[in-house]
Amino acid sequence: MEKTKLSNIKYNKDGLVPVLVQEDSTNEILMFAYSNQEAIKLTLEKKLAHFWSRSRNELWLKGHTSGNYLKIKQVLIDCDNDSLVYKVDLNENKACHTGSKTCFYKELTYE
């Protein structure tokens, strides 16, 4: 697989990039969040998913309070170098703060 270095990431004007979180073993999409440069560095170093919380305006180690850490298997970057996929091991944990495995447990309907 082609490789891209950390220094090639193109951040949004606010210094963030979108991160899609996917279970490595099933390809299930678990959640969506944003990361800044520091969060991405820590994610690669520690092999645990870090994000930037836009609501709390702070670095966020997923699982720090809940215990639901997301162990990193691989990080992918898209063709334009402006969005990421964290491929993670969820084990028996839940990714969603509601207690669901995934944040995407609802279907969108027209009416």
Next chain:
Amino acid sequence: MEKTKLSNIKYNKDGLVPVLVQEDSTNEILMFAYSNQEAIKLTLEKKLAHFWSRSRNELWLKGHTSGNYLKIKQVLIDCDNDSLVYKVDLNENKACHTGSKTCFYKELTYE
């Protein structure tokens, strides 16, 4: 599966929501983009993935120029009602403008 209506979507200040595009049959993540209300309505009505192009500042029917339409199987919305997953049939098409099946064909490395 729990249902959520179109009117419950929480848009960003710029009127957009993040959209994660996933192949329905394999769960492979294909691309990441943004949609506005009109694009989402058209996506549900026409069963074809529509987005809002931030670079061209216009509604974007994926495949309109390339022929690589993404047929919608299901649209999911997250716990916070502020991001979507389009589950699509790609058939033999390519989702990425580079000619790759997916936009996420590169691994991010520390150095």
